[in-house]
Amino acid sequence: ARGAGMIGWQRLVKVELPLSAPIILGGIRLSVVISLATATIGSTVAARTLGEVIIAGLLSNNLAFVLQGGLIVAALAVLIYDGLSAIERYTARRMGQETA
Template identity: 45%
Template sequence: MSILSDTIEWFSRPESWSGPAGIPVRLGEHLGYTALAVGIAALVAVPLGLYIGHTGRFHTLAVTFTGALRAIPTLGLLTFLVLLTGIGLTPPILALAILCIPPLLAGIYSGIEAVPRAVIDASRAQGMTEWQILSRVELPLASPIIVGGLRSAVLQVIATATVAAFVPLGGLGRYIIDGLAVRDLPRVMGGSLIVVALAFLIDMLFALVQRYAARVANPAARTPQPSRSLSPDIDVEVSHEAT
């Protein structure tokens, strides 16, 4: 109970919420690293995912590629990039972007491939171009799966962005790394709780977006169906009573 009470006391300190090491600043840095890493990953994953999903080419290669990237340890990759390019913003952002590519790429091409072929063939029969099919048919129908892939990618980056503290950068990982260095367990616990709360909040927001995308992609799912009688005999009895 002492660690819990000390963590609550750490949250209640004014210095924990102000200054360059305050929670708002560290939270903003963490979100900034996450947005930058996801943006860089999207530059690679979005065009590749759309091309693979729409054409069906290089599917096996994409599966192998994403599987290989998932197997790379983030800390080992970060250490390699630091030795290669030096200390700075580039190594952790590149490491996070590489971590973000597999779920984002898989979500995009899997969503496009899940669109029924009959719908695509009907669109071609109506004279739609390939770009029109992709933008007006495949993307709207695939949006729930694509948002799910983005959701997984963002949450993975948020949870792993704490590795940025291994180099002289900010973010919520500073509370964990600096706290471990001086055995300040309340600071470590506080930083961990903020990361968990942030991931939970972002996950809830993406869940709402994904639910909305599913409703847009399948309007029939929210259309109320006409009520049906339980048995033909009931209809017959009702008609007799009415007469």
């Protein structure tokens, strides 16, 4: 890119960002899903989160509440993961790269 006469910001926008976009999006995808999964732990310190149902089920020894809360969090995590994966594939195709 330097040999083609590109200056710093041109090289960043036209070469480096397109090449690193799949890796950046993959990191965002994983961090969002991990954040969602760990946000349920906030219910242990009286925060109102998706884990509230799970904690209530654990405290009252109610397996149905635990399963209900766990399935909701798991379904949401899978939907977000798949949605962000689709965005990642779309961006890679648009930039002319293939992902596995």
